[in-house]
Amino acid sequence: MAKTRESDKAVRPNVFMRIGLFIKQIIDELRKVVSPSGKELLGWSFAVFVFVLILMALVTGMDFGLGKLTLWIFG
Template sequence: MTETTGSTATPESGNPEGADGAAETTAAEGDKKSGKKKSGKRAKKGLFARIGLFYRQIIAELRKVVWPSRNELTNYTTVVVTFVVVVMAFVAGLDYGLSKLSLWVFG
């Protein structure tokens, strides 16, 4: 199947895997050898068709996203804001301490 990272053998690509896990000869390689033009599903589409396909794929991917609930979003926001405030206080403390130290050292 397609569990291997980086595998291009998917049913959508028309690139099935063989029994040994390696991809068979692709349709594009077969077309190059025989000199035939691509047709059907693998043919190059026009600009607007490609743009439409791109947006359909975006919408399909967004439907797969697991969106956080309102409660989870509130918790995540609270954690992030608290962390930012703590880091800001730490950096401000370092800045204040180092400025006093440099004032003491250099007069």
């Protein structure tokens, strides 16, 4: 059993090597990122803006409706 532990320890890289590998993998993944064009950025920005407005309207309506319902129930 002692032989297994020694061999596992010898194969396993130390913490600094693992951190270096992690950073290398992050940099490799970041190189794959594609920046959007100006037209795409404008289109997605508009879509997010509209979505946020819809959610704001939904939450405002629920707040108003539940507030009126609470006043109606409890006077």
